Amino acid sequence: MLRVLTLSTLFPDATRPNFGIFVERQTRELAARPGIDLRVVAPVGLPPGPFSRIRHYRPLAALPADEAWNGLTVHRPRFTTLPGTGGRYHVAALRRALIPLLDRLYDDAAFDVIDAEFFFPDGPAAVALGKRYGVPVSIKARGADIHHWGHGVTAGQIRRAGQAADGLLAVSGAMKADMAAIGMPPDRIHVHHTGVDLDHFIPCPDRSLARAAWRVRGALIVSIGALIQRKGHDIVIDAAAALPDASLLIAGDGPERGALQARLDRQGLSGRVRLLGPVRHQDLPALLAAADVMALASASEGLANAWVEALACGTPVVVPAIGGAREVVTTRAAGRIVERTSGGFAAGIAALLAEPPPQEETRSAARHFTWPANADALEAHLKRLVAAGKRPPPRAIRRKNNRP
Numbered sequence: 287m288l289r290v291l292t293l294s295t296l297f298p299d300a301t302r303p304n305f306g307i308f309v310e311r312q313t314r315e316l317a318a319r320p321g322i323d324l325r326v327v328a329p330v331g332l333p334p335g336p337f338s339r340i341r342h343y344r345p346l347a348a349l350p351a352d353e354a355w356n357g358l359t360v361h362r363p364r365f366t367t368l369p370g371t372g373g374r375y376h377v378a379a380l381r382r383a384l385i386p387l388l389d390r391l392y393d394d395a396a397f398d399v400i401d402a403e404f405f406f407p408d409g410p411a412a413v414a415l416g417k418r419y420g421v422p423v424s425i426k427a428r429g430a431d432i433h434h435w436g437h438g439v440t441a442g443q444i445r446r447a448g449q450a451a452d453g454l455l456a457v458s459g460a461m462k463a464d465m466a467a468i469g470m471p472p473d474r475i476h477v478h479h480t481g482v483d484l485d486h487f488i489p490c491p492d493r494s495l496a497r498a499a500w501r502v503r504g505a506l507i508v509s510i511g512a513l514i515q516r517k518g519h520d521i522v523i524d525a526a527a528a529l530p531d532a533s534l535l536i537a538g539d540g541p542e543r544g545a546l547q548a549r550l551d552r553q554g555l556s557g558r559v560r561l562l563g564p565v566r567h568q569d570l571p572a573l574l575a576a577a578d579v580m581a582l583a584s585a586s587e588g589l590a591n592a593w594v595e596a597l598a599c600g601t602p603v604v605v606p607a608i609g610g611a612r613e614v615v616t617t618r619a620a621g622r623i624v625e626r627t628s629g630g631f632a633a634g635i636a637a638l639l640a641e642p643p644p645q646e647e648t649r650s651a652a653r654h655f656t657w658p659a660n661a662d663a664l665e666a667h668l669k670r671l672v673a674a675g676k677r678p679p680p681r682a683i684r685r686k687n688n689r690p
Contacts, residue, residue: 288669289395290316290324291388293412294403295380296428297328298355299362301345307567308480308591309403310356315481315661317358322665325391326360329380329408331367363387372439376407381414392419398672399424401664405431406440410447422452422671426478427461429588429609430516436468445469453671455664457588458610476667479613481657482594487571489600489645496576505532505639508577508601510570510592511584513540513561518583518606523549524628525581525635526559532639533558537565537573574599579638583626584608597621597652600645604634619643620651 292313296306317324330346352361365383368375391397402412402425409425416423425447436444448454448470455478456462466472490496497506507526511517519536523546526534536546536559543561550556565573574580580596581604589610596603597614602621605611615621620643622634 288322288399288665288672289397290322290399290401290668291391291397292316292324292326292401292403293329293384293408294326295329295331295408296404297326297360299328299330299346299349301349304564304567306404310358311483311657312481312660312664313403314357315657316664319661319665323395324358325397326355326358327384327387327391328360328362329365329383330362331376331380332364333369334366361387361391373407373435374439374443376440377410377414377443380407380411384411384415385418388415388419397421399668401668402426404428405447406435406444409451410443413447413450416452422674423450424453424455424668424671425451426455426457427465427588428457429461429586429590432461432464432468432588433586436464441468452674453667455667458613460609460611460613461588476663478663478667479610479655479660480589480591480594481660482591482598482652482655484598484653484656486568487595487598487652488575489649490572490575493576493578496572500535500573500576502533502535502576505529505579506577507532507534507579507581507635508537508573508596509534509581509583510537510565510574510596511582511590512538513542513546515542516585518585518626519546520549521583521626521628521631522581523553523555523559525631527553527555528628528632529635529639532578532635533560535560535562535573535577537562537570539564570595571599574601577601578642579604579621579635581605581631581635583631585626587611589613594652594655597648598655600649602638602643602648604631604638606630614651617647617651619647621648 294309296309298305298310349362363383365380400412400416400423402408405427412423454475456475459477462475509522550559574596580601587609593603593614604622606626607623615623624630624634
């Protein structure tokens, strides 16, 4: 029996059902394996005192501390995040919040390995906790956890965690290179691609009928991602402005919504470019299958799940040369890698609209991104770390002295 403690601040909840949905899907696949006993700890960061009662945080504060979530047992301890500190105290706060819970879980059924599914603050906290319980630690890098937190005041914490972890995972070869570039040992980093449900994300035989459900006639471009500057939705909007016969639907929500709507209004695009707001993950296949092109102009990504999900629906993608783009767009049928400008995106989209690739050829680019393959690789990785041997936990000494 392999007993896994999955630690992830990136995990869905009732207030954010799409938040880290890929972590949940991976975890469910692993937990369903024979011989795997898995528990999930999904910490929730909240600011102190009166700040936690701000409207944005009230739903998070009301989440249950423990719940059954899609067949998984999930614990949601709270840890304090201090506004204006750049995250420098997140790790210490997370570690303090986790120790009482993990002590209890360890006493109930000792776990064999800690699987941290986001690098910050999860990774550095996991390394400290691995020493406490005498178990190996794996940390996975996904994108912003390295590209954002791996620089500035938290860079040292991330680098030291990467050097101390027993094993490291990266969502793409490009992500592995980025980790090595900031001082992590490349021989300890394994590429671990995401998955896609090929039974759920499937092509639509009649795109015109599918587009009608979204109130669209003619060519359809779709973009999926949080409405934040890094996702580059403004670039795709400007590209759509140069393609008067195409409509654009943007699925996602975030702080840039007002600015993006104002951009649409200024350019007179509101009739054929729409901000859909958040779209449930189970509704994304219908949206992607209706589209002729999925365009996402992110400034950085590890390997975006939206790329693979679009391909599985037979929809080619237009993306810049970031992260694992070249590991996904491997054929002309998969799409185009373009300059991250409105002109580059307009040209890439126009090329695919003029000569649409066969849907099955596009879908073939996603066939090796499966959740079973993802779980196979993760299970083998964690078993290798456990087989390398445990360290004696110093818990008894620390408890005796009442020290965390």
